[in-house]
Amino acid sequence: xxxxxxxxxxxxxxxxxxxxxxxxxxxxxxxxxxxxxxxxxxxxxxxxxxxxxxxxxxxxxxxxxxxxxxxxxxxxxxxxxxxxxxxxxxxxxxxxxxxxxxxxxxxxxxxxxxxxxxxxxxxxxxxxxxxxxxxxxxxxxxxxxxxxxxx
Numbered sequence: 571x572x573x574x575x576x577x578x579x580x581x582x583x584x585x586x587x588x589x590x591x592x593x594x595x596x597x598x599x600x601x602x603x604x605x606x607x608x609x610x611x612x613x614x615x616x617x618x619x620x621x622x623x624x625x626x627x628x629x630x631x632x633x634x635x636x637x638x639x640x641x642x643x644x645x646x647x648x649x650x651x652x653x654x655x656x657x658x659x660x661x662x663x664x665x666x667x668x669x670x671x672x673x674x675x676x677x678x679x680x681x682x683x684x685x686x687x688x689x690x691x692x693x694x695x696x697x698x699x700x701x702x703x704x705x706x707x708x709x710x711x712x713x714x715x716x717x718x719x720x721x
Contacts (some may be wrong), residue, residue: 573638574715576637579715581634582634582708582712583608589624589701589705590626592624594703595616595620595693596621600698602694604691607690608687618678621675621697622676622678626670628701628704629651632650632651632654635654636654647672649671649676653665660708664704671693674690677689
């Protein structure tokens with residue numbers, strides 16, 4: 571395991587806390603349907619913003635870990651997650667899944683409601699669990715680092 575600095579750990583922990591809070595907020599919309607998404611502008615904006623926040627926080631964590639591991643800086647959000655899997659920082663299957671979820675952020679900015687809804691519904695259905703798994707694997711990595719430091 572590469573020597574991640576205490577400053578990087580603190581930065582990751584801050585983002586993990588933010589990620590946890592955003593996940594809790596998003597769970598309130600777990601039963602959202604297309605009608606609500608289409609007609610309730612406030613809920614639609616909240617859900618879209620929370621998803622963007624989750625993806626950004628996860629991406630920031632991934633970038634910090636990429637720097638700590640002295641890995642090549644990827645060009646896209648998607649690649650940064652795949653790189654974490656290839657470096658065995660997180661499980662490869664999760665890396666691919668989160669990489670696909672990362673695409674959602676860009677699409678939210680540029681697509682119509684019906685196209686967005688497909689991605690939103692997928693995120694509400696599977697993305698919450700994927701982000702929780704990402705959070706857990708990063709936390710486990712930090713715990714392993716602390717144990718290693720103690721030896």
